[in-house]
Each structure stands twice: as C-alpha cells, then as structure tokens.
Amino acid sequence: MSKKIGVYICECGTNISDRIDIDSLIEEISSLEDVGVAKKYGLLCSPAGKKYLAEDIKKEELTHLVIGACSPREHEQTFMKVCLEAGLNPYLFQMVNIREQCAWMISDKEAATRLAIKYIRAGIKRVALHKSLEKIELESNPDVLVIGGGIAGIEASLSLAGPERKIYLVEKTDALGGMTNKFAQLLPHQGANLSIVKDKIEQVNNNEHIEVFTSTAVEDIHGFLGNFEISVTNQEKDSEKKEFKAGAVVVAIGFGLYDPKETPAFGYGDVENVINALEFETMISSGKIVLKNGKPPASVALIHCVGRKEKGYCSKTCCLYSIKFARYLKDKLPNVDVSEFYQDLCLPDKSDQNYFEEAKKKGIHFIQSDEIEIKDINDRIKVKYKSAEGKKEELSVDMAILAPAMVPSQDTPKMAEMLNLPLDETGFFKEAHEMLNPVATPIEGVFVVGCALGPKNIPDSIVQSQAAAGKILSTLIPGKKLEPEVKTAEIREEFCTGCQTCLSVCFYGVISFDEHKGISIVNEAICRGCGSCVGSCPSGAIKIKHFTYPQLYREVLEALR
Amino acid sequence: MKKQNVLIIGAGVAGMEASQLLTEAGHKVYLVEKESLIGGQTIKFEEVYPNMECSTCMVSPKQQEILQNENIELLLLSEVKEVNGTAGEFKVKVKKKASYVSLANCIGCGACYEPCPVSLDNNFEEGLSKMKAIAVPCAGALPNVPAIDAENCLHLNGKKKECQACKEACMFDAIDFSEKDETLDLEVSAIIVATGFDMLDLKKLSQYGYNQKDNVYTALEFERLYAENGPTEGKLILRDGETPKTIGIIHCAGREEQGYCSAVCCMYSTKFSHFLKHKVPEAKIKEFHSDLCIPGKSHQKFYQEALKKEIEFIRCRNIQDISVEKKNGSLQVNYQNGNIEKNTFKANMIIVAPAMLPGKDTKNLAETLGLSLDEKGFFATKSNELSPIATDVEGIFVAGCAEGPKDIPDSIAQAEAAVGKVVNLSQGKINE
Numbered sequence: 001m002s003k004k005i006g007v008y009i010c011e012c013g014t015n016i017s018d019r020i021d022i023d024s025l026i027e028e029i030s031s032l033e034d035v036g037v038a039k040k041y042g043l044l045c046s047p048a049g050k051k052y053l054a055e056d057i058k059k060e061e062l063t064h065l066v067i068g069a070c071s072p073r074e075h076e077q078t079f080m081k082v083c084l085e086a087g088l089n090p091y092l093f094q095m096v097n098i099r100e101q102c103a104w105m106i107s108d109k110e111a112a113t114r115l116a117i118k119y120i121r122a123g124i125k126r127v128a129l130h131k132s133l134e135k136i137e138l139e140s141n142p143d144v145l146v147i148g149g150g151i152a153g154i155e156a157s158l159s160l161a162g163p164e165r166k167i168y169l170v171e172k173t174d175a176l177g178g179m180t181n182k183f184a185q186l187l188p189h190q191g192a193n194l195s196i197v198k199d200k201i202e203q204v205n206n207n208e209h210i211e212v213f214t215s216t217a218v219e220d221i222h223g224f225l226g227n228f229e230i231s232v233t234n235q236e237k238d239s240e241k242k243e244f245k246a247g248a249v250v251v252a253i254g255f256g257l258y259d260p261k262e263t264p265a266f267g268y269g270d271v272e273n274v275i276n277a278l279e280f281e282t283m284i285s286s287g288k289i290v291l292k293n294g295k296p297p298a299s300v301a302l303i304h305c306v307g308r309k310e311k312g313y314c315s316k317t318c319c320l321y322s323i324k325f326a327r328y329l330k331d332k333l334p335n336v337d338v339s340e341f342y343q344d345l346c347l348p349d350k351s352d353q354n355y356f357e358e359a360k361k362k363g364i365h366f367i368q369s370d371e372i373e374i375k376d377i378n379d380r381i382k383v384k385y386k387s388a389e390g391k392k393e394e395l396s397v398d399m400a401i402l403a404p405a406m407v408p409s410q411d412t413p414k415m416a417e418m419l420n421l422p423l424d425e426t427g428f429f430k431e432a433h434e435m436l437n438p439v440a441t442p443i444e445g446v447f448v449v450g451c452a453l454g455p456k457n458i459p460d461s462i463v464q465s466q467a468a469a470g471k472i473l474s475t476l477i478p479g480k481k482l483e484p485e486v487k488t489a490e491i492r493e494e495f496c497t498g499c500q501t502c503l504s505v506c507f508y509g510v511i512s513f514d515e516h517k518g519i520s521i522v523n524e525a526i527c528r529g530c531g532s533c534v535g536s537c538p539s540g541a542i543k544i545k546h547f548t549y550p551q552l553y554r555e556v557l558e559a560l561r
Numbered sequence: 562m563k564k565q566n567v568l569i570i571g572a573g574v575a576g577m578e579a580s581q582l583l584t585e586a587g588h589k590v591y592l593v594e595k596e597s598l599i600g601g602q603t604i605k606f607e608e609v610y611p612n613m614e615c616s617t618c619m620v621s622p623k624q625q626e627i628l629q630n631e632n633i634e635l636l637l638l639s640e641v642k643e644v645n646g647t648a649g650e651f652k653v654k655v656k657k658k659a660s661y662v663s664l665a666n667c668i669g670c671g672a673c674y675e676p677c678p679v680s681l682d683n684n685f686e687e688g689l690s691k692m693k694a695i696a697v698p699c700a701g702a703l704p705n706v707p708a709i710d711a712e713n714c715l716h717l718n719g720k721k722k723e724c725q726a727c728k729e730a731c732m733f734d735a736i737d738f739s740e741k742d743e744t745l746d747l748e749v750s751a752i753i754v755a756t757g758f759d760m761l762d763l764k765k766l767s768q769y770g771y772n773q774k775d776n777v778y779t780a781l782e783f784e785r786l787y788a789e790n791g792p793t794e795g796k797l798i799l800r801d802g803e804t805p806k807t808i809g810i811i812h813c814a815g816r817e818e819q820g821y822c823s824a825v826c827c828m829y830s831t832k833f834s835h836f837l838k839h840k841v842p843e844a845k846i847k848e849f850h851s852d853l854c855i856p857g858k859s860h861q862k863f864y865q866e867a868l869k870k871e872i873e874f875i876r877c878r879n880i881q882d883i884s885v886e887k888k889n890g891s892l893q894v895n896y897q898n899g900n901i902e903k904n905t906f907k908a909n910m911i912i913v914a915p916a917m918l919p920g921k922d923t924k925n926l927a928e929t930l931g932l933s934l935d936e937k938g939f940f941a942t943k944s945n946e947l948s949p950i951a952t953d954v955e956g957i958f959v960a961g962c963a964e965g966p967k968d969i970p971d972s973i974a975q976a977e978a979a980v981g982k983v984v985n986l987s988q989g990k991i992n993e
Contacts, residue, residue, distance in 0.1 A: 013732040015670050043668070043733070070668075077629055151947075159981055162990055196947060312865075316856035344852040348824035350937050350965035357820075368852075368876075368899075388876070388899040426858045431970075434859070435609060435619060436574075438970035439977065454858035460971065462948040467974040470981030474586035 004036035005124055006062040008053060010044040010069035012099055019103035021113040025068075028117050034128055036060060045075050050082050057086035064092045064130065066123045068116065070099040089132035091486070091546060096123040122558035129551045137481035138525055140226025141247040144472060145170065147218055147415070150178020152450030152461045153252035154200050159469035160250075161209035164478035168244055169204065170213045170232055172411070176201045178254050184284035186458065187324055187355070213242070221249065221418055224510070224526040225445030226482050247476045248445045250468050251429065253415060255451035258307030258405040266306055266402055267374035271381055273297070274374055274400045276306075277318070280325055289332055297398035299337040300329055301383045303372055307405035308343070313426055315455040318403035319346045323356055325401060326364045339365040339395060341372055341385060349457075369393075374400055406455035419446055420509035428454045439468045442507050444526055447471065487546040488527035489534060493519050495541030502533035502542060565750040565987045566591065568653055570641055570926070573601020574969055575961030576755035577623050578976040584632040586984050591747055592627070593639045593655055595922070596685075597708035598697065600624050601757050603969060605685070605781065607788040607795070610832040611863040617701055617790065624703040636745070638708060640922070644752070644930050648956025648986060653747040659740040660708035661717070662695070666735035669697075669705030673736065676726035679713050683792070687782045688773065690792030695727045695736075700790040709736075751956045751983045754940060755976060756926060758962035761815040761915035769814060769913050770885040776800050776892060777885060777911045780829060787836060797840055805844060805910040808837055809894040812850040813880040815916035821937055823966040826914035827854045831864055833912055834872040847873045847906055849896055851880040857968075885911055917966040930957055939965045950978050958982055 007029060011017035022040045030038040037060050043049050044067065057065065065088060067079055072095040080090035098116040106112040142165045146153045149171030161167045175181060180197045204210050215236045222229045226247045234240040260268035260276060267274045273291050275283075283289055291297055302322040308314060319342060326338045345366070347353050360366065369385035376382075377396075384394045408427040416423050421441050424430040429448040432440035439447050447468035450461035489511075491502075496519040502511050503520060510523045511533060522533075522542075534542045543549065567583050569576045572594035580590045592599075603609070604624075606616035627633055636657055643654035677693035685698030692698060694714045695707045715721035716738060728736040763771040763779050771777045776799045778786065789795040797804050810830045816822055827850060834846050848867075853874070855864055868874065877883060878897040886893055894906040919938040927934050932952050935941040940959045942949040949964050958979040961972035 013668060013670065015668070045668075046666075073625060155947075159985065162985075162988065196945070308861075313858045313861045314856050342852075344854065346852065346854045346856050347822050348854050348856055348966075350821045350935070350939060353816075353821045354936075388878075389901070390899060424858065425862075428858055434612065435614065435969045436578075436623070436973060438974050455856070459948050460974075463950065463971070463974050463978045466948060466950065466978030466981050468977075470582060470977040470979070470984065473981050473984040474582045477586070 003034040003063050003128060004061060005034045005064040005066060005127060006057065006060055007035055007038040007066045007068070007120065007124065008044060008056075009038075009040045009098070009120075010049070010067065011040060011042050012070060012103075013043060016069070016099050016103045019106070019109055019112050020098060020116045021109060025113055025117050025120065029120050029124065032121065032124055034064075035124060036062065044069055045078055050078070053079070054082050054086040057083070057088050062088065064127045066094050066096060066120065066127050068096045068098045068120050068123070071097045089134075091133040092127065092130050094123040094127040094130070096120050118559050118561060121561070122555045125558045126551050126555040129548070129554060130546070133486045133545055135483050135486055137483055138226060140476060140480070140482045141228075141245050142476050142478040143168065143244075143246040144248045144250060145218075145221070145228065145230050145246040146250045146252060148178065148252035148254055148450075148452070149173075149176040149212070149214065150252060150254045150450065151180050151197060151200075151458055152254070152452075152465045153178070153250070154204055155462045155465035156250045156252060156449060156469055157204055157210050158200060158207070159466050160472060161207050163209065165209065167210045168213065168230070168246060169210055170216050170218055172215070172217055172235070174215045174236075176204060176212065176214070180458070182278050182281055184281045185324070185328070187320055218415075218418070224523055226476065227525075228445065248447065248472050249419065250465070250472075251415060251419070251421075251446065251448045251452055252450050252465065253409045253411050253452045255406045255455065256409050258311060258407050260306050260402050260404050263307060263310060265373045266303065267376065267381070267400070268402060271374055271376040271400075272379070273381060273398060274402065276402045276404055277321065277325070280401045284328060289329065291398055296333055297336060299397040299399070300339070301381070301395065301397040301400045302326055302338065302340045303374070303383070303400055303402045304340065304342040305405075306402045307407075311405045311407060311426065313405075313455070314344075314346055315406040316346060316348070317406070317455060317457045320352055320355065320457070322401070322403050323359045323364075327359050327362060330362045330364060337365075337397075339367055339397070341367050341369045341383065343368070343370060406451060409452065412452065419443060421446065421448070426454070428452065439464050440471065443509050445476070482525075484525045485527060485529050487529040487544060488524045489522045489529065489531070489542050489544050490524075491520055491522055492541050492543070493517065495539050496520055497539050497541075499538060501536045501538060505532045505536045507532065565589070566748060567983055568593065568641070568651070568747060568749040568752045569755060570752065571601065571755035571757055571961075571963070572599035572627070572635070573755060573757045573961065573972075574603050574620065574623070575757070575963075575972040575976040576601070576753070577627050578973045579753050579755060579960060579980050580633050581623070581626055581630065582977060582980045583983060584630055586980070588632070588983070588987070590633045591636060591655070591749065592633050593636045593641055595638065595640055597637050597660060597706075598702040598704065599627060599635070599637075600703065604701075605784050605788065607784065607791075608832065608836065609969065610828045611859045613832070613835065621701065621703065628704055637704075641926065641929055642744070648954075649750045651749050651752060651956065653749055653752075655745045655747060657743045657745055659711065659742050660706075661711070661714075661736060661738055661740050662707055662709065663735045663737060664704060664706055666733045667706040668733055670732070671697075671707075672730045672732065673707065673727035676730045678724065678726060679710075679715060681710060681713055686785050686792045687779065689782060689785055699788075751958070751986055752930065753958050753960055753976070753979045753983065754926070754930065754932075754963050755960045756920045756922065756963045758917045758966065759920050761819070761918050763814065763913055763915050766814055766818070766915075768884040769811065769911070770887060770892070771913065774800065775887060776803075776909060777913065780826070780833075780912060780914045783833060783912045787840075799910055803909055805837060805841060807845045807906075807908045808847070808910045808912065809892075809906055809908040810834065810846065810848045810912045810914070811883055811885075811894070812848065812914050814913045816851075817881050819916045819918070819937065821916075821966070822854055823917040824854065825917070825966060825968050828860055828863065828968070830912070830914050831867050834867050835863075835870070838870045838872060847875055847894075847908075849875050849877050849880075849883055849894065851877060917962065920963065923963070930954065932957065937965070939963065948978065950975060950982060956986060
C-alpha cells in the first residue's frame with residue numbers, strides 16, 4: 001500500500017504563527033515524497049481542533065501523521081488518542097516540537113522558520129519508517145510470595161490476603177515474629193506492648209488465604225511480574241520441596257546486628273558484664289537484671305552507635321531503644337545510676353523528644369561523647385571517653401549495654417542474586433528510586449520492605465509493608481490482564497554473537513541467555529524499552545521498536561541537513 | 562471491583578502519589594488543592610538530598626501524569642468545607658474559588674501577565690519577588706495556567722472596573738470575569754488527608770534577627786533563592802546585592818519551643834552547604850547544630866562528604882543560645898561550642914532552618930473531618946495500631962507531613978500505604 005502522510009501545523013494561537021512563517025513551511029514540505037496533505041490549523045489541541053483532525057485523517061485516508069506543534073510532553077498523548085479514534089495506529093504518528101524548540105527559542109522569524117522546516121522534514125522522513133505497534137495483554141496471577149515472617153512480612157501478608165488473592169508466607173526459622181520475638185517490650189509510640197504482634201501472628205495463622213511455610217527456604221524464583229514460579233524447601237521435613245506460582249514478590253528478610261567484637265575497643269566478649277542490646281532484651285524478658293555474679297547492677301552505661309563509624313551510617317533506632325532500656329532500669333532498680341553515652345541523639349519522630357525529656361527527668365545522665373573504650377579494671381567496667389569539651393574522661397560502671405549497628409541480613413546477597421536485585425553500597429537492597437519509589441525495585445513485581453532496605457523502626461517497617469501492599473493491590477488486580485510496554489527491545493538472532501554484554505547492562509533484568517542457541521533472549525513482557533542494551537550491543541543485533549537505527553538515522557540526517 | 566470515588570486533600574508528593582495509584586486500582590479521585598498549582602513544597606526545591614537530584618525534573622513527570630489522568634478530577638483553589646456520613650458514603654462539600662481563567666482554553670503562553678497593572682508579593686517565592694494579579698508564581702508551574710487574584714485584580718475588586726488588560730491580551734478567550742466561586746457536592750467512599758506542613762515563622766524567634774531586610778534567610782527563602790526558576794533565576798544575589806562569601810547555617814530553630822525534631826533540617830542544611838560550595842568554591846561555611854539527626858543508610862555519607870569540602874560543623878552547647886546580631890553593619894552569629902567558650906562568627910549570609918509545623922488549616926480541617934490532633938498539632942492516628950495511617954474515623958487516612966515531619970520517600974510510602982487501606986476498605990476488608 002502506498003503511503004499518504006498528513007502534515008498538520010498548529011498555529012498555537014499566535015505562539016507559533018507569530019514566530020514561524022507557516023505558509024512557507026507548508027510550501028517547502030508539501031512536495032516531499034509521500035506527503036499527501038499539508039495544512040495549518042489555529043489550535044489543534046482544542047476540542048474543535050481534535051475533531052477536525054480526526055475527521056481529516058479519515059477523509060484523507062492518511063496512512064501516517066506528522067503534527068508540528070508544542071512539546072510532545074504537552075500533547076503527544078492527546079493526538080495519539082485522536083489517531084485511535086480515527087482508526088490510525090497511534091505509532092504511525094510523529095509529533096514535532098516547533099514551539100519550544102523553534103518559535104520560543106529564536107527571535108529571528110526567518111531562522112526559526114528554517115529550523116522548523118528541518119524538524120518537520122525530519123518528522124516526515126522518520127514517520128515514513130514507522131511500523132504499527134499493537135498492545136498485547138498478558139494473563140497474570142494475583143497471588144503473592146512474601147519472604148520473611150517478621151513484622152514486615154506479617155503485615156504485608158495481612159494487608160494483601162483476600163478471597164481472590166492467596167499469600168505464600170515463607171519464613172526460614174520455625175516461628176513467625178522475626179526480631180520482635182527477641183524484644184521484651186516495644187517503644188510506647190509503637191503501640192502499648194507486644195500483644196499487638198502476637199495478635200497479628202494469630203491473624204496470619206487463622207487466615208485461610210495465607211499459607212505459612214516455616215523452617216522453609218526459598219530455593220528458586222523465576223519469571224516476571226504476574227508470572228513468577230517459585231520453589232521452596234522445608235528444612236526439617238527431609239527437604240520436602242514445594243512449587244507454586246505468584247504474580248508478585250515481597251522481600252521482608254529484615255536485618256542482622258553488627259558484631260561488637262569487630263571493634264575490640266568496646267570490650268565485648270572480653271570484659272565481663274558488657275552485653276549487647278538483644279541480650280539485655282532477653283534479660284528484661286526474664287525479669288532479672290543481674291550481673292554475672294547474680295547481683296543487680298548499681299550502675300549501667302548504655303553505649304550508643306556501636307559500629308556506626310565502621311558501617312558509615314546511623315541505625316536510627318538505637319537512641320530510642322537505649323532510652324527505653326534506661327527508663328526500664330530506672331523503673332526496676334530505682335537507685336541504679338544510668339548513663340547514656342551518645343554521639344548524636346537521633347530523635348526524628350514527633351513523639352521521640354518527649355520520651356527523651358521524660359528520661360532526663362528520671363535522672364538518667366546523657367553524656368555526649370566519642371572515642372569510647374571499655375576496659376576491665378579490677379573487675380569493674382571502666383568506660384573511657386572523650387567528652388563534648390574534648391577532655392579525656394572515664395566512668396566506672398557495673399554493666400555496659402552496647403547498641404550495635406543494624407546491618408543487612410546474611411541472606412541478602414543470596415536473595416539479591418536469586419531475584420536479580422541490586423544492592424547499595426551499604427549492602428542493603430537498593431530502591432527503584434530512593435526518593436519517589438521507596439519500596440519498589442528495578443524488577444517489576446518485586447518489592448522490598450522493612451529493614452531489608454535499611455535500618456528503621458517498627459512503624460516505618462509496617463508503613464513500607466502497607467505501601468508495597470498498596471502498590472500490589474492497585475496494579476495486580478485479580479482477573480485483570482497486564483499490558484506490557486509496546487516499545488520493547490528485539491534481538492535479531494542471526495546477528496547475536498552470544499557475548500552477553502546486554503545481560504550486564506539491563507537494569508531491569510529482562511534479558512537471559514539461551515545456552516542451547518547461544519544467544520540472548522529479551523523477555524518482551526517485562527522489557528521497559530530503555531534502550532541500554534541497544535547501545536551496548538557490539539554487533540548491532542538489538543533494536544528497540546519505534547527507535548530503530550533507520551528511523552533515528554533518517555530523523556537526525558534531516559535535522560542536520 | 563466496584564468503582565468508587567475517593568477524596569484526596571492536598572496535591573503535594575503524597576497526595577499526587579495516592580491519586581495516581583488509586584486510579585490504577587480503578588477508583589475515581591477528587592484531588593482537592595488549595596493553591597492554583599500542584600506539586601506542594603517539593604517543587605520549590607532546586608535539588609534534593611542525598612543525590613542532589615533536580616527536584617522539579619523529578620516531580621514534573623508526576624505532575625504531568627496527574628494532569629493527564631482522566632480519572633483524577635483536580636479541584637484547584639479548593640477547600641473542603643463540610644463532611645458528613647461515614648466510610649463508604651461520605652458526603653463532602655468543597656468550595657472552589659473562581660480562577661477566572663479557563664483550564665480548557667488557556668495554553669499557558671503568559672501573554673496576559675505583562676499588561677496587568679497590579680504588582681503583588683509573590684508568596685510562592687517567599688515574597689522574594691513580585692508577581693502580577695494574573696500569573697503563575699514560577700516558571701514551570703503545573704498546570705501552566707494562571708489564576709486571577711480576585712482581591713487585588715482592579716476589575717474584580719471594583720477599583721478600576723474598566724481594566725480588562727489581561728482579557729484583551731488573551732488570544733484564546735480563556736479569561737472569564739463572570740466565573741463564580743462554586744460549592745461542589747461530592748460523594749466519596751474514603752478520604753486521604755495529605756495536607757503537608759508549614760514552616761515556623763522566624764519572626765516569632767527574635768534571636769535570629771530575621772526581618773526580611775538583612776541577609777538572614779529562612780530555609781525556604783534560600784531554596785527559592787538558589788532555584789533556577791526562582792526570583793533570581795538561580796543567581797546567588799543577596800538582599801544587599803552581594804554574593805554569599807561567609808555563610809552561617811543555623812539548625813533547629815524552634816525545636817525546643819515546638820518540642821520535637823523536624824527530621825529533615827540537618828540533611829537539607831548540609832545540602833545547602835554542598836550547593837554553596839559548588840557555586841562559590843571559596844565560600845567559608847559554618848553549620849551550627851545541636852545533635853545531628855541523619856538517620857538513613859545514605860545520609861551519613863552525605864555529611865562526611867561535606868566535611869571533606871571543609872564545611873565546618875559546630876556542635877553548639879545549647880542551640881537556643883545562638884543569636885544573630887548586626888554589628889557595624891555586618892551580621893554576626895553568637896554561639897557557644899562544646900568547650901563552652903563564647904564565640905562569634907561574622908557572616909554575610911545566614912540561613913536558618915525553622916521547625917516544620919502542621920499546615921495552617923490543620924485545626925479547621927480536623928474539625929471538619931471529625932479527626933483529633935496530637936499534642937504537637939499534627940493529625941493523630943489510631944493509637945492501637947503500629948503504623949500511623951488510619952485515623953479514629955473509619956475511612957479517613959493520613960499521609961505525609963500532615964502526620965508529622967518526614968522526608969519525601971517516607972511521605973510517599975505513607976501515601977502508598979493509605980492507598981492499600983482504601984483499596985481493602987472498598988473491598989469490604991478491614992485490616993486490623
């Protein structure tokens with residue numbers, strides 16, 4: 001079929017017509033090959049303009065369309081819709097920005113017109129090479145795999161489970177609850193007590209739409225948004241293997257703690273009665289605050305920021321839980337002398353400062369300090385430090401409680417490899433966008449929440465779980481088909497040498513290697529069409545639909561003519 | 562799923578995120594915004610920490626999505642006046658002020674600004690520049706459609722009835738003086754409150770010598786001063802015409818008075834230093850702080866990089882004791898460092914980071930919605946829940962800084978969490 005390209009120039013009121021000689025532009029381009037009609041119109045984006053355009057596309061039986069107007073960011077979508085209404089495939093349309101890039105840029109009308117002619121020619125030559133692209137639809141599974149049965153994983157499961165959505169909650173240990181199982185009490189603004197967590201665990205266990213796998217490891221995850229295939233093995237029952245499918249994955253594998261032994265100055269494991277925060281939680285649970293000799297301590301030092309320097313970040317939660325410990329100690333042992341050794345008090349939540357002020361009123365000492373060193377001197381703990389005034393000072397205490405940095409869970413690297421997820425320089429998972437997309441990852445359909453993303457407190461972890469749930473509930477709707485990106489990458493088998501360079505540059509992990517054929521394969525269902533692979537391919541075997549080399553070459557050639 | 566209507570109050574990052582996501586879930590959204598543009602506070606920032614990303618470039622695609630989304634009905638210059646009913650069937654009255662400019666006809670060419678004879682303080686620009694009674698407050702405002710300030714427009718306030726300068730300049734017949742304020746009746750199943758924050762008025766804290774005349778700037782003023790689309794187009798020109806050479810940045814203004822830390826000031830103050838050092842490499846910068854609050858895995862590195870650039874961080878004994886005075890025509894910061902020595906620092910520019918406060922309309926809105934406030938004046942959330950999203954009124958949720966000071970990603974996470982709760986509620990599932 002022969003081509004008939006329609007070219008329409010928008011006057012944009014007088015925004016374009018004042019600065020570009022539209023009549024001579026039309027004269028210049030109307031004789032170009034395949035151009036059937038070339039016209040101008042007052043304001044194409046107005047209701048009347050759109051109607052005119054749709055009717056003209058039909059009347060003139062156009063095969064391709066070029067519009068010279070404003071920025072495509074402004075009205076490309078508008079005119080693509082007009083194409084659809086007029087029965088023209090919207091990808092057979094090219095928008096050329098002669099307002100921002102010509103009319104508004106150049107005050108000399110003749111120069112602006114010359115440039116606009118070049119750009120319109122480029123659009124015409126390009127559009128002649130356009131191909132129809134069709135949207136495809138994919139079936140998708142609404143079920144969700146949640147990895148990690150801590151508070152974040154529990155919350156994600158409860159928020160997502162429903163009659164039309166089954167949740168597979170996989171926990172590697174034999175119980176749900178994660179780190180909260182080790183806590184004796186929560187902070188006041190995190191709800192009154194741990195019974196909230198126990199209630200939630202019970203809700204999970206009683207929810208017919210949640211299948212809980214404890215003592216279970218995720219062995220393999222394959223697939224893409226809407227269509228993941230998962231296999232897990234039970235670590236107890238003779239490695240019993242189970243396989244199931246899910247449409248999305250929520251990674252909630254939590255955190256680990258910095259081992260204070262890595263910094264010998266803290267005396268951990270060396271000096272008696274120097275314990276870490278989790279050991280003190282256990283002590284609170286037992287109800288007995290005692291030293292190794294069975295006696296209660298008369299003085300306690302709380303050491304903040306253990307491992308902060310080494311890890312290079314603040315763990316956010318330690319200041320507040322150390323204050324929680326101090327207050328607990330004061331309540332249990334009214335005569336105990338408690339000193340908090342901190343670098344910077346980090347109290348960012350709106351209720352934190354009150355909590356701290358109350359602690360000060362209870363007579364807890366807060367000592368801004370640095371260069372902490374804990375020594376055993378005559379069976380007593382000596383805390384040496386540099387004070388705020390820069391002086392070397394020391395304090396003898398019976399017990400020291402260390403607040404170690406929160407570090408990535410030991411399972412993080414393995415999980416990252418399995419799901420093709422990037423890690424950041426601290427070793428935690430990396431967000432799809434640190435500012436705007438905090439719980440998503442570059443892999444569509446895979447979310448990371450809670451401390452797996454970085455140190456945070458329980459409310460923030462729960463918000464993130466609910467955020468991932470919000471995204472999944474809104475986008476992975478039972479019965480609704482997925483519409484993948486249309487402008488995807490395509491690999492021409494005959495040119496692919498199997499070097500696999502493209503695999504390493506694909507941020508979204510959509511390219512795999514076919515060992516049998518010895519070539520790379522793009523999963524078009526999840527390709528976002530970013531084009532990184534195209535640029536990286538040394539043999540030019542990859543093209544992006546709608547941005548092929550011939551299309552770009554002709555466009556650039558005309559623009560530079 | 563049944564298509565339901567949801568009301569979102571506030572079109573900042575949190576409100577925009579919630580709106581967009583809810584339409585993906587199949588809901589129709591009424592997005593109520595009191596200003597004539599969307600984007601909230603984030604569009605005032607030139608760059609955001611910790612990656613020094615261009616904020617407008619980051620947010621404008623989101624704004625465009627909102628404007629092009631057919632399932633979002635954007636109600637600008639609007640305020641929620643009355644709410645009745647319960648979850649699933651709230652009846653809402655929204656007062657929509659006339660803008661006198663047709664969103665459909667206006668193409669944003671700006672031809673009407675110039676002829677307008679009225680010049681006003683530009684509040685969006687923190688009063689650092691003037692604007693006409695018809696104009697968008699900054700380049701790149703979205704929607705790129707001006708509104709007429711009815712109080713100051715000579716035609717509308719009757720001071721010069723015959724003035725039609727803007728109407729005459731408009732080629733698109735977009736100006737309609739006959740437009741009236743309207744009251745809209747909406748029926749919605751759920752409400753998300755994302756009204757954001759305001760900043761403490763520095764004039765209330767006399768020790769900083771803030772008078773809008775000397776080179777003492779609030780954080781938001783400085784954000785606009787260094788914005789490429791701001792009053793000086795990004796040129797660092799101070800009120801006295803000088804460029805910044807010696808700069809003091811004071812943290813925690815109003816922290817003690819308000820009784821909480823605002824969570825973001827340490828980081829954005831450090832951002833200012835990074836920016837200033839980049840623009841004026843020879844600048845001498847001192848940051849006066851109490852405890853540095855830089856939680857978050859990437860934040861400490863941002864601070865350490867500032868140290869490498871020889872930006873001096875001074876821990877002050879008592880942040881409340883810091884004062885700014887004008888001595889022999891130049892500004893001076895009086896402070897006490899860790900050694901309790903009284904010290905001074907002569908500066909030709911001072912930036913002060915004031916506490917984040919609940920939005921001005923919070924109290925009224927809380928009354929309208931039947932919500933309670935916490936002791937700091939932010940919206941209170943259900944006390945027996947671990948996450949601060951659901952309020953005591955079923956079907957009403959809070960997201961972003963309306964709930965308390967926080968950064969952009971935390972606000973967005975709360976918005977997404979609120980969406981999850983709305984979707985569950987619409988399906989008859991009440992979590993927790």
